Amino acid sequence: MSSEILRPPVDPTSTWRFPLPRVIDLDNGMCIWAYDLPGQYVITAEIVFDVALTDEPAGKEGVAHLAARCCDEGSVDHPGEALARRIEDIGAVFDSSAGSWDTRCGIDVAAPYALAGIDLLDEIVRTPAYADSDVARHKALRLTEIEQQRANSAAMATIGLAQKSWVTGSRQQLPAAGTSTTVPTITAEDVRAFHDRWWRADGATLILAGALPDGLVEHAAEIFGAWPATGVRSGAQPPIPAEGPCPTYVIDRPEAVAADMRVGLIVPGREWENWAPMQVATSAVGGLFGSRLNMELREKHGFTYGVQAGLAASRFNGSFSIQASFRTEVAARAFRGVFELLDLSRRPLEKSEADDAVRFMVGIAPLRYDTADAIAAQASVLASHRVDVNWVNELNERLAATNANQATAAFEATVGKATQEGMMRAVLCGDASRLVPDLRSYGFQVEVIDPVL
Amino acid sequence: MPHIALDYEIVEHDLDNGLRVIVNHDPGAPAEAVNLWYAVGSGDETLGVTGFAHLFEHLMFAGSAHVAASEHLALMESAGGSANATTSFDRTNYFETVPPGALELALWLEADRMSTLAVNQANFDTQVEVVKEEKRQRYDNVPYGDQLELLLKLNFPPEHPYGHPTIGSMSDLDAASLSDVQGFYRRWYHPGGAVLTLSGPVGADKAVGLVEKYFADIPAAPAQDARPFAPLPRHEDVPTIQVRRAVPSTMVHLCWRSPDFNSPQRYAVEQALAVLASGQSSRLPSLLVRDREIADAVGSGDFGLARGVSMASLSARVRSGHSPQELCEAILEQLVRLAEQGPDEAELARVNAGFDREWLTRLASVDSRADEISGFASLSGDPHMVNSLLTRMHAVTADQIAEAAGTWLAPEHRAVLIYEAEDAR
Incomplete structure (x- = not known):
């Protein structure tokens, strides 16, 4: 390619909207x-x-x-x-x-x-x-x-x-x-x-x-x-998240070469006024390839094949989560790295980070919903959660109007606060004989658990 | 004949430097798919450098003349698009799906790394670690993680193109060197070794014009030797591997060396596999899972390999309290029955209808459609196969299916992997 061809600009014009049924x-x-x-x-x-x-x-x-x-x-x-x-x-x-x-x-x-x-x-x-x-x-x-x-x-x-x-x-x-x-x-x-x-x-x-x-x-x-009505109603009620400080939980898999990590926090759901800013912050912190977590832990240190943060809406709550797999010898160090990056008070999100996240989320929507089964799957979620059929379009409008300060504030009020107060939920599944001392050496309190299954 | 006649628009255009360009204009699609197949995969590696083709795929994101390390994916995301790449035995594919307004950026990024890859020691070292992490996460730290490696070992000699898995070995990855990178790049990454497909709302004339703008000045590479073609005879004497592992259930895999991707006989083999194990009512799930309850699940597949030989398999998870031998014998009886009697009319109609839906689903999205078009163009030279495949499949007769079962899936030409649970009950 001739070097005089400059990087082409992107035309962001889009008229796409999630279809209404x-x-x-x-x-x-x-x-x-x-x-x-x-x-x-x-x-x-x-x-x-x-x-x-x-x-x-x-x-x-x-x-x-x-x-x-x-x-x-x-x-x-x-x-x-x-x-x-x-x-x-x-x-x-x-x-x-x-x-x-x-x-x-x-x-x-x-x-x-x-x-x-x-x-x-x-x-x-x-x-x-x-x-x-x-x-x-x-x-x-x-x-x-x-x-x-x-x-x-x-x-x-x-x-x-x-x-x-x-x-x-x-x-x-x-x-x-x-x-x-x-x-x-x-x-x-x-x-x-x-x-x-x-x-x-x-x-x-x-x-x-x-x-x-x-x-x-x-x-x-x-x-x-032709199906007769029965008058039976579901007893669905908002579930109650666990609260208070907690240790880091380890599930033992002796001699595992790697540890699977899950970090999570139950947050308010779609009705929360900061839902869109929280989406933007989650993407910027760990949802994108170019996010802070992935650039630090994968692209800089090679600790993982990939680390991914997400914010999922349920019927009554939202849930923030991070998942990754780290080789055992670096797992505790990488785990500490995750928590350092969750504290945005040290380094609030920059305008470019928030803008990239917004452009990604708004721009990717038409790509994500480009088949009948993808649209049906999203519609099923809306029906299940009792959300308006226009929700995706409303969210996109709110995302587009979100700035870096709003995103940082939403994240700080939930994940940032929980991180500082030791209330994030975190589980590592791997070789406890190596993970537990390593985690303790970084100052984490640890409890080994055996989940009910 | 199929109910559905497909007519996806396919426009072909070859650049002077050898790049093969295909445009599938789909005015209603919300996004444009860019799909670039390079004709290099793990089948082009030799022993001692296994995993290099896949490692190289990672290095293609590590920077080029005008793009910083890690910037490719970040730029695509910030344009509201997605991008990724995968490596297989016969190819490495790179793909972006973007809003139409970001098509030029995607093409520019692909052209920049086709012409000027720039990897340094630091990001080389990091990507070696990332690939080793991928191997741990996807193979070494999961139950049944070495099944694929064992299947390849069972079916192909070690020096054969398909004798090792794409992910390679840890020791070969550790031995990989930055000095190998430019040689590999020059050998395999050039316009004449690639197929570029665009699928989406951008019209053919405009799409071809944009491709010309960004790719036409990339110099052609000197003529290269043809890739190794490595046909193998069918198995004899039932080669068998039996291993014991700390897994919850025993698995059995019956495998065959099957017709390659371009063989006309592969369609009948695929239909035979579908009659045997493609849905709840197909023969093996019906008999082994539902009626006799000696298997938890049964599946079938063909790897679609393209160098003179492929690999077909029937795989089953053994139900607790039963033996892998019992299950193997039951499967072999059904293979003989299919070869002797073939499928009945209803079975044939059922597998055709199932294939129609699967294929239409595969083509529903521009990104997977572009990948199929690149695949047919790259492996068989005919991108129009996306439209004609249903007709080809429906043309397979019951007699041909019986013959394929008797020839290619014959019990005497099988190989067997028994992956036994240590504490099988």
């Missing part, structure tokens, strides 16, 4: 959000049920997960594998999950089969067979999955962080899919009862996204509108 309220309390996206030939249809994990009966944690996992193993009309064949005959793929504030069931299907896909989704969610043998098999698979998680350092660090982030006894402490204590107690009858009570039209949202064939939305309204 056609909204149809059904008489039974269900709502349809239809996103017509020309050119997107794979249609996503996803139903979001209004049910929280706290709606599970005590001691049966994991029943929501089993209800989701087993529902496509056979229906009343098409028992056993006949249902899977019907799904795969039209090349569709079905997926389902139970999260803190919803259960979601979705089908992706090529546009020519979209009507049949809607009929199948209705059959799967309304009349699953839940045969005893299928529930038993999925219980066994969940218990195997727990063993896989126990063997995985990153998974254990994440599980450990959740257990130290919420007050003792809260559902948020436990894995969404249940533990090795609770899952064995769940019966097929428990699964059927949970389904019958909670998978219902009341408060549910059906998301349709893609190049929607003519008549698809009307067909979905007719099919799902």
Whole structure:
């Protein structure tokens, strides 16, 4: 390339907005959000049920997960594998999950089969067979999955962080899919009862996204509108974060060559007036490749393959988190480096850092939401969290109006304050015989834990 | 015939210096994807320098004449875009997805590092550490982390292009030297060794004009020797590796040396693998997971390798209380059955419909579509395959699937990896 060609400027002009759906309220309390996206030939249809994990009966944690996992193993009309064949005959793929504030069931299907896909989704969610043998098999698979998680350092660090982030006894402490204590107690009858009570039209949202064939939305309204209302409401309540100073927690994996780190703090959620500034600060501190954490720990010192901070919105809270893996011999030093960079009172964010973060977050949105399934996934989150369909656009406007001082102040009021007061939650999963003395030599108080799983 | 006839616009344009340019104009897309494939991967390394192609990928972010170390990614982020790169056996790809107003910046960045890479000892040393961290995080510190290495060892001789994993070995990474960097760069990183695909709302004429502006002055490299082509015969005598590791469940992998990426026979092999293990109702999950409950999960795949031989595999996690031998025997019975009888009509329709959805999903986003276009152009010379692949796949008959199973997935030509859990129950 000839050297006289100067670095080209960037034209930031963008007219993109997150699409707004056609909204149809059904008489039974269900709502349809239809996103017509020309050119997107794979249609996503996803139903979001209004049910929280706290709606599970005590001691049966994991029943929501089993209800989701087993529902496509056979229906009343098409028992056993006949249902899977019907799904795969039209090349569709079905997926389902139970999260803190919803259960979601979705089908992706090529546009020519979209009507049949809607009929199948209705059959799967309304009349699953839940045969005893299928529930038993999925219980066994969940218990195997727990063993896989126990063997995985990153998974254990994440599980450990959740257990130290919420007050003792809260559902948020436990894995969404249940533990090795609770899952064995769940019966097929428990699964059927949970389904019958909670998978219902009341408060549910059906998301349709893609190049929607003519008549698809009307067909979905007719099919799902025939589902009678039950009047049952979820008992979802804001969960309570753990508070007060705490030590650094270590989960022991003898002889591990590296340690997986998770650092977290529960913060206010979307309704917080500083949500957008906190997003900007999180990106500048650790969300971007060019962020402080990554430039210091990866690009300057080579301590890690990558360190990533994030700020996630849940229904009632937000959660700030950082994750990284460090080789054992530098883990404590890198860990101290993380905390030094969380204290912005030493070095407030500069204008260029905040501006870069804003341009990234606003600019990346159209790239992030460029397929039907990506739009459906975001819409499902909005439906689950009871947020307005225009939320993404409103947030982008607030991000664009955020400056470095506002970002620094939001971060200082939460993460900075918690850092100074020893209230950040931090878990390292690695070789405790080496990590514990190293961490103590840097002045950290340490407690070795064995998370419930 | 498929229900869906694809007609993504493909415009080809070769620069005088050998750079192959392909533009896929998609007026409705919100972003422009820039995707650059270099025809170099870990298959071009020799023993003793394993991992160098991937380390080099990291060094491509370590600075060029007009771009500081680490600046490439930061500039893309601050323009509201994303960028990354990956290394595989047959190629290294670099890609950006950007708002249309940042397309020129992305092209300028790629052109600058294609023409003037500038790595110093300090950032070389740092990136060696970063790559070693990547190896620890992704392979050495996770359960089953050495499975890929064992599969390659089982299927290819050590000196074969595919005989070692892309991540390389710790000792080779430690031995890597800054003095090797410029030689590798000159050998592999030049316009004639690359395919550049743009996919998104920028029209073909404008896109080609911008590529000309930033890449046309990069000098062509002297003619290079062809890359090694290394076909291998099918396995004989069932080569087997059995290891015991501290993992929760035993895994079994049945592998075959399969037709390479450009062989017309690969489509029938892929369809045979799909009939066996591509969805809940396919043969092996249905029989082994649901009916007999001797496996927790079954999967299949082909690596899509392009130097005269590839590798196909059927993998299963053994259900607690059952043996890997029991599971292997059950899989082999099904292979024989497929080779003798082929799939029925409903099975064939099902795998075709599943492939349609998977392929449409893969093409839905400009970044993955651009990558597929670069891939076909680079490996097979025909970027239009993104449009014709569904037709090619649907043309495979039940008899061809049976024949592929009998020829390429035959029990007598298998190799076996048993990855046994130390405390298997």
